[in-house]
Amino acid sequence: KVILQNHDLPVIFLTADADTIRRTEEVPAYGYVIKSSDSLLMDITIRTVVRQHRLKLQLVEKSQKLETKNHELRQTINTLQTRLMFLDAVANSAYDGILVVDARGNKVLQNRRTEEIWKIPQEIIDDPDGMKQVHHVMHMTKNPEQFMNEINYQREHPDEITRDELLLIDGRVLERYSSPVYGENRQHYGRIYTFHDITKRIQYENTIKSLLEEKELLLKEVHHRIKNNMNTIMSLLYLQSASINEPTATSALNDAANRIYSMMVLYDQLYKSMHYEEISAKDYLTDLIDKV
Numbered sequence: 200k201v202i203l204q205n206h207d208l209p210v211i212f213l214t215a216d217a218d219t220i221r222r223t224e225e226v227p228a229y230g231y232v233i234k235s236s237d238s239l240l241m242d243i244t245i246r247t248v249v250r251q252h253r254l255k256l257q258l259v260e261k262s263q264k265l266e267t268k269n270h271e272l273r274q275t276i277n278t279l280q281t282r283l284m285f286l287d288a289v290a291n292s293a294y295d296g297i298l299v300v301d302a303r304g305n306k307v308l309q310n311r312r313t314e315e316i317w318k319i320p321q322e323i324i325d326d327p328d329g330m331k332q333v334h335h336v337m338h339m340t341k342n343p344e345q346f347m348n349e350i351n352y353q354r355e356h357p358d359e360i361t362r363d364e365l366l367l368i369d370g371r372v373l374e375r376y377s378s379p380v381y382g383e384n385r386q387h388y389g390r391i392y393t394f395h396d397i398t399k400r401i402q403y404e405n406t407i408k409s410l411l412e413e414k415e416l417l418l419k420e421v422h423h424r425i426k427n428n429m430n431t432i433m434s435l436l437y438l439q440s441a442s443i444n445e446p447t448a449t450s451a452l453n454d455a456a457n458r459i460y461s462m463m464v465l466y467d468q469l470y471k472s473m474h475y476e477e478i479s480a481k482d483y484l485t486d487l488i489d490k491v
Contacts, residue, residue: 209252296394304329
């Protein structure tokens with residue numbers, strides 16, 4: 200026992216004494232050889248013991264390697280679980296909806312925002328079949344055919360990055376962006392979708408467009424009235440100058456009318472120009488000379 204505590208050796212007892220066999224039962228031996236056995240039997244027994252011991256050492260070594268690999272595997276699994284936990288946290292904290300599908304269209308990852316945007320029932324959320332969710336989402340759009348055409352196009356063109364806008368039957372507008380997912384070897388693994396609610400942005404754009412159109416109408420009305428007023432003043436000055444015989448007064452009235460006409464030409468040029476802070480002197484003088 201003392202020897203085996205410090206050395207891993209094969210043990211065989213050479214005895215014919217039953218009492219010796221009883222006392223050595225607790226010692227991990229490979230067998231017993233009766234003293235009266237011939238040399239061939241002893242040789243075979245010793246060879247067998249050595250072979251069994253060698254197999255034992257190999258088994259111990261393989262077990263140690265397997266335990267090391269199992270430990271590394273457990274560490275890898277823990278690392279992946281931690282990363283997956285953080286990935287889920289990042290995805291669920293995003294304002295946009297995120298959906299990842301594999302090459303066959305089955306759901307791989309989907310954040311809560313996607314479920315909220317598309318109002319997906321729990322039974323569809325729990326079902327890995329992506330087509331059930333596709334049919335649910337499709338009937339929420341005003342143009343289901345457009346929705347399916349885009350999906351079919353992505354299947355036929357897996358390398359394409361696509362972007363489109365979806366008008367929903369409840370009045371919301373979603374921006375759908377899709378990009379393929381590749382591995383390090385450029386193997387295609389699936390596709391990632393993001394859904395961004397742009398309803399408010401569209402509303403703001405429409406409001407701004409409406410305000411700009413209203414401003415344009417007001418500017419046209421103001422321009423029309425100013426030109427009419429200036430034209431009325433100029434006509435009155437010309438009429439007044441034609442009704443008097445005093446050359447000095449007539450000249451002064453005509454000069455005033457001509458100045459107003461110059462102002463009308465300048466104002467018209469400013470109105471037609473896209474830049475109100477400046478105007479081309481060439482265009483202004485050419486137009487003024489032609490009209491005078």
